[in-house]
Amino acid sequence: WDGLRWTDELGDAILAAQVTVIGTIACRLGSSEGATSAATISAIRSAAGEDSLVMDINLRPPWYEAGDVLALCRGDAEDAAALAILKLNDEELPILESWCGLQPTDNRLFGDAIKARMEALGSATNAKRICVTRGENGAALYCRDGDVFVENDGHSVSESQPGSDTVGAGDSFLAALIRYLLLEGELPDKALDRACALGAYVANVRGAVPSHDGAPDALRRIFSPQ
Numbered sequence: 151w152d153g154l155r156w157t158d159e160l161g162d163a164i165l166a167a168q169v170t171v172i173g174t175i176a177c178r179l180g181s182s183e184g185a186t187s188a189a190t191i192s193a194i195r196s197a198a199g200e201d202s203l204v205m206d207i208n209l210r211p212p213w214y215e216a217g218d219v220l221a222l223c224r225g226d227a228e229d230a231a232a233l234a235i236l237k238l239n240d241e242e243l244p245i246l247e248s249w250c251g252l253q254p255t256d257n258r259l260f261g262d263a264i265k266a267r268m269e270a271l272g273s274a275t276n277a278k279r280i281c282v283t284r285g286e287n288g289a290a291l292y293c294r295d296g297d298v299f300v301e302n303d304g305h306s307v308s309e310s311q312p313g314s315d316t317v318g319a320g321d322s323f324l325a326a327l328i329r330y331l332l333l334e335g336e337l338p339d340k341a342l343d344r345a346c347a348l349g350a351y352v353a354n355v356r357g358a359v360p361s362h363d364g365a366p367d368a369l370r371r372i373f374s375p376q
Contacts, residue, residue: 151176152185156193169328170198173206178213195222200231204328207238216249223275236277237324240284250274259284265299268292291342300339305350323349347372
């Protein structure tokens with residue numbers, strides 16, 4: 151993934167897309183190491199329109215630099231479009247807070263405490279919405295427009311399949327959140343519930359793209375037409 155290159159076709163696709171997702175893993179190497187992906191993703195950040203860009207933070211030491219990650223969040227111009235969603239996990243939250251010079255008075259990951267932390271981070275990173283995942287404890291979502299905060303305690307799956315792994319759980323969660331929150335315009339609490347349900351299911355089966363035929367009825371009902 152170090153060799154992603156900008157093309158006219160890529161630029162046209164970004165302009166036509168309702169949502170574009172970028173992440174930090176592909177930015178692990180710079181041009182000095184012969185890689186092109188970091189520059190390409192930066193160009194994608196600049197080209198994407200308002201409320202169409204989602205950024206997935208994934209910090210894997212030693213493959214990131216604080217300044218590069220923050221520049222990708224904020225954009226390289228004063229009038230850079232705000233991120234539609236900045237998604238990170240509960241371990242990455244204090245790291246980004248530190249980079250932004252934020253010092254929360256309450257470090258808890260629930261209720262008013264995490265709402266205040268997410269609101270501050272959204273302002274510091276040029277993000278309209280912040281989503282913090284908490285593993286088996288669900289996730290929290292803060293939308294700066296309207297000062298909307300919701301959280302979900304997550305969904306339990308009674309029995310994990312043999313050989314189950316968590317590969318793809320985070321991506322499945324984010325895909326569901328994008329679909330229902332951004333593309334279908336559902337209310338934040340409903341969209342977050344669907345995202346947590348799908349992430350929980352994928353985390354308890356084998357592989358990143360499992361068949362949904364074996365999903366528990368309780369989770370299937372969450373995705374049934376209302």
